[in-house]
Amino acid sequence: MANFSNLYSRYYDLLYQDKDYLGEFQYVQNHIAAFAKIPVKSVLDIGCGTGKTLKLFKEAGYAVAGVDLSEGMLSAARQYLGQEEDLVCARAADFKFEKKFDVITSLFHVLSYQTENGELEKVFANAAQHLAEGGVFLFDFWYGPAVLSDLPTTRTKKLENAEIKVTRQTTPIMHYNDNIVEVNFDLAI
Numbered sequence: 753m754a755n756f757s758n759l760y761s762r763y764y765d766l767l768y769q770d771k772d773y774l775g776e777f778q779y780v781q782n783h784i785a786a787f788a789k790i791p792v793k794s795v796l797d798i799g800c801g802t803g804k805t806l807k808l809f810k811e812a813g814y815a816v817a818g819v820d821l822s823e824g825m826l827s828a829a830r831q832y833l834g835q836e837e838d839l840v841c842a843r844a845a846d847f848k849f850e851k852k853f854d855v856i857t858s859l860f861h862v863l864s865y866q867t868e869n870g871e872l873e874k875v876f877a878n879a880a881q882h883l884a885e886g887g888v889f890l891f892d893f894w895y896g897p898a899v900l901s902d903l904p905t906t907r908t909k910k911l912e913n914a915e916i917k918v919t920r921q922t923t924p925i926m927h928y929n930d931n932i933v934e935v936n937f938d939l940a941i
């Protein structure tokens with residue numbers, strides 16, 4: 753299970769300022785156009801984080817909703833989106849909305865944080881429960897054979913803005929028999 757603490761959420765956007773959210777959004781839109789069998793007006797993002805993807809959907813005219821386990825990430829999302837409603841702190845496996853969505857996304861390998869098969873099955877069942885008929889659920893994940901042929905390594909990333917400098921050291925520990933990579937972050941701010 754991921755632990756995106758309030759502290760980490762404060763530096764998340766800085767740490768991922770090089771992520772191409774717009775490119776990802778265009779890629780996702782192409783897939784929606786290819787696979788959705790209904791007109792798409794609403795989007796739910798599971799593991800929405802600080803709301804970067806939802807903001808692009810919102811600006812494109814979609815009604816947006818998000819779920820995240822971390823209150824810190826969600827409060828950044830609420831501020832970034834200028835929206836309070838439909839941004840819910842809950843687990844992917846058991847969030848509940850009283851409506852369905854035309855598209856559900858879960859991006860930047862949120863599903864890879866579900867390291868138990870039972871939990872993963874609940875996430876799929878819950879997504880299915882909230883997906884309108886003819887809609888699409890789009891997600892990405894760490895592909896096991898690729899991880900094993902290109903093993904995660906210890907890395908250091910340094911970033912700064914006008915106010916702070918952040919150094920993050922990432923130390924992966926492989927649990928081969930469990931098909932799990934434990935990724936530890938050490939932050940110096």
Ligand SMILES: C[S@@+](CC[C@H](N)C(=O)[O-])C[C@H]1O[C@@H](n2cnc3c(N)ncnc32)[C@H](O)[C@@H]1O
Binds near residue numbers: 802822
């Ligand atoms: C790498 S971040 C990705 C955030 C966002 N999708 C993005 O592209 O920037 C992973 C997010 O998934 C959330 N998350 C991880 N496991 C979760 C779970 N079981 N239920 C809900 N959110 C979860 C974390 O709190 C974190 O905000």
